Amino acid sequence: MEKIISCCGLDCATCDARVATMSNDDNLRRVTAEKWKVGYNAPDITPEMINCTGCRGEGVKFSHCEVYEIRNCVMNKGFDTCGDCPDMETCAIVSAVHKYVPEALTNLKNLN
Ligand code: SF4
């Protein structure tokens, strides 16, 4: 499967929100909302919010990713991803993601 790497290094291509959006799968939206409520300690997430075409492309974004501090930082600096940033290895913001999803850091390193 093609990799679509988000600003912080997550693989949007395998993200359930994107898969549910591209296949318009309401059941996957429900399952994903329940999973993310617990996994991200975000009880406000509803199935209706599970709509996203990916971090860096055109189209609808999952709200948490749209207003995401990392995405905004990357855009403001004119980078494609944090992988372009000289501070990536020491950045406290993106390391919060990489602590839980180490493959996101690997994905960013593999872009360069
Ligand atoms: S930007 Fe969208 S597809 Fe990418 S990780 Fe976030 S919710 Fe998933």
Ligand code: SF4
């Ligand atoms: S400062 Fe941090 S969040 Fe911003 S682009 Fe660099 S690594 Fe990414």
